[in-house]
Amino acid sequence: MSEFSECAGRISINIEGTARESARINILSGSGIANHRNKGIFMHDFLGAFVSVAPILRLDCSSMQVISFKNTGLFKRGIWLTAAALLVCVAAPPALDGTLWQNPLPSAIAVAILASFSLFFLVKMQIHRLADEVVDCADFLKIRRGRTELDVPLASISGVEVSTFSGIHRISVQLLKPTKLGARIEFLPQASLWSDLAAVKRVAAGLAGRANLMRGAAI
Numbered sequence: 001m002s003e004f005s006e007c008a009g010r011i012s013i014n015i016e017g018t019a020r021e022s023a024r025i026n027i028l029s030g031s032g033i034a035n036h037r038n039k040g041i042f043m044h045d046f047l048g049a050f051v052s053v054a055p056i057l058r059l060d061c062s063s064m065q066v067i068s069f070k071n072t073g074l075f076k077r078g079i080w081l082t083a084a085a086l087l088v089c090v091a092a093p094p095a096l097d098g099t100l101w102q103n104p105l106p107s108a109i110a111v112a113i114l115a116s117f118s119l120f121f122l123v124k125m126q127i128h129r130l131a132d133e134v135v136d137c138a139d140f141l142k143i144r145r146g147r148t149e150l151d152v153p154l155a156s157i158s159g160v161e162v163s164t165f166s167g168i169h170r171i172s173v174q175l176l177k178p179t180k181l182g183a184r185i186e187f188l189p190q191a192s193l194w195s196d197l198a199a200v201k202r203v204a205a206g207l208a209g210r211a212n213l214m215r216g217a218a219i
Contacts (some may be wrong), residue, residue, distance in 0.1 A: 157211035
């Protein structure tokens, strides 16, 4: 994790790795930025220091891993569009040939049955609850659903479960307190794990185990 701070004309970069090692780089000291009248010199010093710390930054970023299905957003839109297309396919033919206006009852019944089935399927799957992206950042999860983003510390997770509906596995993360995304976060695992329920359960068990350790350490 990196933290940028500016205090008394000093710019520091504090980098804290997963092994709790830290490296501190002081770019400017003494009288501060005001003494560097030449902005080109300041930028040169800053970029040089940033390049020197780049390997440590790359090492820190390597601990972050996307654990959700990367195309969840497209998957959700595809489900909604498929349901809408089915309704159009049922209602369009009688509307085009005029039978819908002459005898609307059969078409209305067919559309109602299909709409009821689609609604049941969508509610049962709870597509709208799926997070678009979940990134495992070692001690917290970075979650995005639509335009809403949220950082969830592992210590705030009370449980992790795996559920299956229509052959589709999902991981549910239960939180100790409600957030702007709700008290439960659900996401699809990576596509490579869709056919391996045991592997999905291992991912969930790993999150639950680390959450227990974090909660124990916070006490």
